[in-house]
Amino acid sequence: MSEAFDCAKCSESLYGRKYIQTDDGPYCVPCYDNTFANTCAECQQLIGHDSRELFYEDRHFHEGCFRCCRCQRSLADEPFTCQDSELLCNDCYCSAFSSQCSACGETVMPGSRKLEYGGQTWHEHCFLCSGCEQPLGSRSFVPDKGAHYCVPCYENKFAPRCARCSKTLTQGGVTYRDQPWHRECLVCTGCQTPLAGQQFTSRDDDPYCVDCFGELFAPKCSSCKRPITEHPVRIPSLGPDPSPLPPLPED
Template sequence: MAGMGRRRLRQCGLILIQHLCYLLAGEGGPQTGTMTECFDCDNCKESLYGRKYIQMDNGPYCIPCYDAHFANTCDECKELIGHDCRELYYEDRHYHEHCFRCFRCDRSLADEPFTCQDEELLCNDCYCSEFSSKCVACEKTVMPGSRKLEYNGQTWHEHCFICSSCQQPIGSRSFIPDEKDYYCVPCYESKFAPRCTRCKKSLTKGGVTYRDEPWHKECFVCTGCKTPLAGQQFTSQDDNPYCVKCFGNLYAKKCSACTKPITGFDGGKYVSFEDRHWHHNCFNCARCKTSLVGKGFIPDNDEIFCRDCSNDL
């Protein structure tokens, strides 16, 4: 068989590299020579004296016999590829050099990168023009194999997909769409996320709302003791939040009986008389300890008595 040289051709994009072979007579293949003594073609038996021939493993062949028996047929023009022609080989198909062309623009692919689409050979330009998408940002072709980003049916070059705020490529990082704009997470949080009432930093998740204002959980603390109030009972004084203990110590009325704060939490009720206050369970007769809640009573200096005990005094 004719000698074969092999050359790799780079393909467009991610398509697998194809192998293009050149079958050239005289390059590592069967030898061509001349004879000066009696020597016959192995096929037609005609003398090769003074003629060119090709030496095969099973004997010498004259040029016409070699082409007739060993030459391949061009897949494009269907004619034999003679021993003196440059032959191109691709995917079990053979071509004359001038027949190995782009199916669309007819450009020679002998020394060009190419690909195959539905059995059609295409140069890079034709393939990209017909099958590659366009970058939404720069409107240029996104070449196969180049790094790109696809979102919501649109395509960008990786370097063209940038944050609408800081103008830096987003790359493989998370992003947040906002109508026709796209933001990296830090820029979106800085631009749109609510800010904590106390520390003024962005509040991206969790948090609590107090008086229609957002707070980080760790920032929403008692004004007095700084204990976190998220998930705890609290109240306010002058728009400032306080835990139950601090509010009771600082602002609550004190029970005239037990001197502890009267906060009203947990359904607690109290009784007031003049400038004095009692827990319900502390509003008892000072002598017989009977509850005076809802009953008449007689005050005597700092103490209170039921009517019966008052009469016995």
């Protein structure tokens, strides 16, 4: 009489049937799956012994159930991301959660270099100076009405220019006859002494220090022979919004 060869779970004979051997004994296929198989987190069905099983963060999946929750692309052999317990392929993740470049409109891929300013995002190579169109990168820039300029382009385009040398004034400066001047450019027409912060007067729009004006143009006192000069003026420094000077005395 042959020895019994029964399923360790249901005790049915396994002679002539497919079975799976375990440390606890042999199991018929249905009993084995019911006892040991994991439940698919997607379809809630058992993952049979003959199915390819995928595992991610304490969740088990049939191979066919392991897919992007948006486009349904299989993630079995694809890079993916988990967002709020949902599996997403890289394309869907970038489309849903990544920023769009304000210049080219393309997605700024996770991990790529990007620049952010004023609530907007750019690819590093798309963030360009509105003047020279060179990448700004980590360089200093000046925003102006939605545009962005490197410092040289901004100064060349917007900074005031000296009435004498026509070069830009980046800081400091003085105002004379409602025009900006470099402090070093506003000098006495006669002796070339700097006039910024000093008392001076003018003739034919040319500024003169008090001494030169007196020597060159002022009438001389018949008694002491010294020049009789008008009241000179003192010019203010050029601020962010310089105010015009009062009219100069007539010659």
